[in-house]
Amino acid sequence: MRIVVAGGTGLIGSKVVALLRGQGHDAVPAALQTGFDTITGHGVRDALKGAEAVVDVTNRVVFEPEEVMNFFTTSTRTLLDAAREAGVRHHVVLSIVGVDRLAYPGYLNAKAAQEQLVAASGIPFTTVRSTQFFENLSAMAAGMAQDDQIVLPTADLQPIAAADVAVAMAQVVTSPPVGGVVEIAGPERGSFTRFIGPVLAAQGDARPIRADVSADYFGVPIVHDSLVPLGAARTGRTSFADWSASQAS
Template sequence: MRIVVAGGTGLIGSKVVESLQLLGHDVVPAAPGTGVDTISGRGVADALKGADVVVDVTNKVIFEPEPILDFFTTSTRTLLNAGREAGVRHHVVLSIVGVDRLSHPGYLDAKAAQERLVAESGTPFTIVRATQFFENLTAMCAGMAQDDVIVPPTADLQPVAAADVAAALVDVATSAPLDGVVEVAGPERAAFARFIGSALAARGDERPLKPDAGAGYFGVPIVRDSLVPLGVARIGRTTFDDWSATQSS
């Protein structure tokens, strides 16, 4: 199959590209660095010519409501419109576990809008919602710092290795469209402090943790199960401790 991976040079996309190539597929890593810009539209139509599947893992770290909404809706419409012209038979998009239960101006609402565009496009689709990546825990720590203390929520996390998310995307992309949602999470569910504390310790960061039930997630109010799967989910094989061991070796 010819598969276009939008965002194909990033953390997840590069892993998806490599795995699909090893399986023998004709893979196009589509990103500004490869001449494909889903915001301006530059190179998109050419990249999608003859494509059977589009895997959208594009991302932008912006938390202001209007710019991030514009990014995801513009990029998604560009890919969907070009895909329709090219005869794409399956549109796969990476999203976030909990985005259907949380509404907050900014990143989460922008991802929810992206999901709606895909689901209502008329193109066969699969939405893959993942929990937070192990690789992003350090950035999460930074967002929870208050003076010399880290203040995480008391809610639960079930983070997952980026490689396991990529593996799920590869499986979905090479299977029939579900016209629905697949959720992906790590093998361990525990409070934020369990993972945040380990991430800090691995860096030699001795700042204390003060979990707070009122603390939000990047400004989003959450409860205990806001960010974890509530039903059936695909569970990654990599434990947090095993992943951590590979980072320190």
Template sequence: MARIIVIGGTGLIGSKVVAKLNEHGHEAIPAAPSTGVDTITGEGVADALAGADVVVDVSNSPSFEAKAVLDFFTTSTNTLLAAEKHAGVKHHVALTIVGTNRPNNIDYFAAKAAQEKLIRESGVPYSLVHATQFFEFLGAIADTSMVDGAVHLPGSLVQPMAAEDVATAVTRTAAGAPLNADIEIAGPEQFGLDEFVRRGLAFRGDPREVVRDESATYYGALVGERELVPVDGAQIFATTLADWLPLNPPRH
């Protein structure tokens, strides 16, 4: 069984990946600043990766501001790739986003695309898992889309999925041979962004009105109708929004 280091292994996806890998007999170890591993400063990285077979990177930037998020992903990824080469790591798995390889003006996507390029060109065997939006971020999307007391979102299509399913896909990928390629994963249903958030808020009894507004932005950027949905051939997971909502009340 493999020794697998999970960067961002204490977070929403990472903690699930660690648990799933360990359940399947691997030695999965969470790595994050809270465990003494900082991929920005480099602190603890070499020690953490010593003897590792696989590195899974599900870390995320604390800021979505254009320069900050680009600096985070390029610095962190360069640190990891250099340490992986030194340690002889055989497989680098990174979680990224559906749509980064399409024309868009989303700063976060540009930063992830830069991260992906570094990985592809590194010489380290890799797999890139592109996921659609998580159900878990429904509330955050609403909160960041408030205009004059209502939630304003475009009808751009999304095909969201449960974090549990994302973690399953990342786990399977980490346990397998490097793909040296990209895969896309998604949930089973497409919604307009406005409809996705409207259904979630309504189920939770949140009284905020959701307004379909094609001039509204998504995390600061205008998005086209199909920029956020997967292409043919994506791996589709079964959990629907209706399945997920009763099991995931909002956090207060």
């Protein structure tokens, strides 16, 4: 099967490409580095010619509402137009657990708009909503620094290894379209402090960590279960302890 992975040179995309190729598929990594630009449209139609499926893991981590909304809506429309023209039979997009519950200007609203465009496209699709990645915990902590301490929400996380996200994406794109949402999460649920504390300690970061019930998530007010699945979810195999050990080695 010819599968185009938009964002195929990044953290998740590169792993998806490797998995699909290992299964014998013609997996095409499509990114700026390969002449594929979903904002200008350059190279997109050519890359999708003959494709049976598309995996969209493109990303831009910005929090200015207009900029991030423009990125995700423009990029998604470009991909969908090319996919429709190419006769793609399955469009898979990576999104975020809780995005449907956290309507707030910025990144999450832009991801929600992306989901809506895919669902309304007429192309058979599956939306994969993931919890936060282990690999991003350090960056999350950096964004929650206040003066000489880290101030974390009291909400729960259920983070997942990027490798497990890639496994789920590869499984979904090679299965029949769901026409809806699949949620994935790590095997363990706990507080921000439980996961971020050890990551910072392993980096030698001795700044004190304080949990604050009034702390938000990058400007978005959250409650204890805002960022975790509320119903059935596929769970990754990699525990936090195993992932941490792999980083240490």
